[in-house]
């Protein structure tokens with residue numbers, strides 16, 4: 001049986017609501033993916049530990065707190081330390097174009113989706129960048 | 136090579152013996168990968184299960200079932216913390232329903248398990264209740280086998296509800312905890328008969344809410360009606376407030392007593408034999424189907440559908456061809 005794409009959706013940082021993350025989680029589910037949702041206020045350590053145990057293909061991080069330039073690179077750095085840099089990391093939230101360019105060029109974030117991105121854009125990006133024929 | 140292809144390569148190019156050797160020395164990434172592989176099924180999964188088989192069979196496997204929202208995930212966390220305080224390592228398999236339309240799922244049990252983070256003595260895996268050959272019960276049992284082989288001393292399985300699927304999963308567990316909440320009203324009948332049969336321990340969770348005493352009394356009354364042989368296990372009815380870890384010590388004690396009961400009465404051995412028989416039957420079935428599904432199979436299917444042939448004679452023909460052909 002073919003393995004479904006597994007995605008960890010997490011919300012790093014201290015900002016308090018997770019409506020956006022939940023909308024994305026449901027859109028990915030509706031596209032046939034298995035989404036592990038870990039809730040609010042996740043530290044980079046917690047995110048990487050969960051991603052490891054769940055053997056996910058993708059980590060989707062939703063971040064509004066403005067701390068993206070510290071939290072996102074921390075996640076990808078921890079992934080590298082665990083030799084998990086084959087995991088695709090995408091981010092969503094309010095991130096300026098300049099920051100997005102740095103995150104993509106220097107910190108291993110595969111794509112950054114702003115508030116204007118549709119859930120379909122995110123679904124398609126993930127489908128295009130994860131190999132489904134793993135077995 | 137594109138990154139995606141590289142991922143594909145890394146995923147498939149693993150040797151089962153190596154993977155088992157690595158997960159046995161505590162390599163958590165290998166364990167995670169091994170669970171993915173057995174969940175997927177197929178020849179590679181079988182190879183891996185075969186390699187891990189000698190090392191499994193030591194864990195106390197505990198099922199936790201009950202209606203959605205009863206507090207199962209919260210209780211899993213409280214119980215795992217209690218076991219950890221006793222120096223026992225804990226694996227968790229949390230099974231959540233799959234969307235019937237897309238086959239996708241949002242698995243949210245980890246939200247309630249954050250207190251278990253950062254502890255190398257704990258490993259949590261979420262699983263969607265999607266089918267594979269042999270079904271969810273099989274996928275769950277195989278994931279449990281990996282955690283078991285990796286040395287986790289207790290493995291907790293969280294499942295929703297009271298259907299046949301849960302009863303099947305319970306057979307993989309030594310001890311099944313059935314979680315209820317106060318306010319079942321006068322209708323204790325609402326507890327499905329199948330759940331009563333599988334319950335080794337009842338937990339009335341959310342005992343901070345009104346009506347817990349009444350629910351406990353009703354459950355006890357119902358259990359007294361059951362026919363029991365002298366010396367047979369009588370499921371205790373315990374209360375818990377999972378959010379504050381209240382009651383977890385008594386529940387862990389009861390689960391531990393239940394395992395001791397299974398061992399002392401020889402029931403543990405009998406269960407192991409039944410499980411072995413089921414596993415062998417399932418493996419034979421899977422292998423037979425895999426070997427037999429060729430052109431002849433598809434021709435026969437068409438002819439059986441049009442009633443030119445019958446399934447029974449056709450099965451014999453396929454088998455004869457396999458063994459003598």
Ligand SMILES: Nc1nc2c(ncn2[C@@H]2O[C@H](COP(=O)(O)OP(=O)(O)O)[C@@H](O)[C@H]2O)c(=O)[nH]1
Pocket residue numbers: 201202203204205206207208209210247340341342343344375376377378379
């Ligand atoms: N009042 C109260 N709420 C609880 C208790 N245990 C769990 N809950 C809450 O019940 C809700 C569902 O819990 P969860 O563990 O996700 O239930 P599950 O669906 O059975 O896994 C959450 O909001 C928990 O905080 C308890 O003992 N008392």
Ligand SMILES: [Mg+2]
Pocket residue numbers: 207208209243244293
């Ligand atoms: Mg749950």
